[in-house]
Amino acid sequence: MTSAADSRLVARREAEALLGYAPGSLKVTMQQQRGRWPTPVACRVQGRALLYDLEELRAVAARGGDVRSQRPAGADADGLVTCLSCGRRFRSLGPHLARAHRMTAAEYRAEHRLSATTALMATDVRAALSQARTSAMADDPELVARMRSATPPLQELARRSAEARLGTDDLPAVRAARAAAARTTLPAARQARRDAFEAQARAAGYASVAAAIEATRHLSSRAAAARIGVGASTVKRWRRRS
Incomplete structure (x- = not known):
């Protein structure tokens, strides 16, 4: 590849800020979906950074950004979660909320009128955590007993669940999801x-x-x-x- 001074050519790290991706998120997305994203068109000599056509990246990001999961404000086609406060996309929204917006996940959901079950983690992150928990329980049979002993009583869990749902049961997205589930189940x-x-x-x-x-x-x-x-x-x- 040859170097290029065309302003439309950007490195992947530069494209992240322009396309609204969190640092490192675009790299992971492009690695997971190699056939979807365009290939580099040039190479920056100093730093050896691969350069991409910004307009091609914008076109792919725009097509993927409109595809949403069935969970409100959940992972998009890239498997990332969009922060509704600033518009940036992350693999896990919790650390970003605490660091950049000084709020908890519950406060974020309340501010944006999201249901209590709205996903705040990327699809692959949730899957990896679930697999890790399953493997840990298989490797340590006593882990389940320890987890149960540390779990609050069912009445307390029910109370917390009711409080988390309070204020979101009347949301159109929540009602629509429940109606669709009822029609099926x-x-x-x-x-x-x-x-x-x-x-x-x-x-x-x-x-x-x-x-x-x-x-x-x-x-x-x-x-x-x-x-x-x-x-x-x-x-x-x-x-x-x-």
């Missing part, structure tokens, strides 16, 4: 329950739940439930349907 849960009832009826010697209900209609709800292997309320509900 509730039908699946109902179907799983029906499948379990059918399996129980077959185990009791009936072709189906409907057949079991019909065959035991002369019995009381409690007696029929005991024979089929389901609850009395289930028998009553099926009898009302038929």
Whole structure:
């Protein structure tokens, strides 16, 4: 490669500030997504820094910046998290918030009206931490017991969770996410329950739940439930349907 004085050619470290990346973040992103980013077009002789076309970098960053995860203000297409206070992107937002904005994660979420579950870490950072915890628990069987002994009671955890969610339950993004989850999970849960009832009826010697209900209609709800292997309320509900 040859040197170039074109002002549109920048080193990767220079591009980070121009594109809104935190120091070191663009390097990690380009290494993880080699096929997405443009290749260097020149080399700066002094310092041996590879130079990139700034407009090409801008085009790629612009295409990726608009793609968001389903979690509000979560990781973007680069796997980074954008700080809503200054617009810069980081692999982990917590240290930046404490250092640059003098606020905690809870204060940041409250200021920007984010849900309590909003991701403040890059996608790969969260995955690495999860893997590290899993490996640590596998290597040290007593670790789980120590973690449980240091964990507050369930009532305290529930109280903290309720406080964290307070003030964000009415956010449109939170409501939309919950509605979407309900549309997916509730039908699946109902179907799983029906499948379990059918399996129980077959185990009791009936072709189906409907057949079991019909065959035991002369019995009381409690007696029929005991024979089929389901609850009395289930028998009553099926009898009302038929």
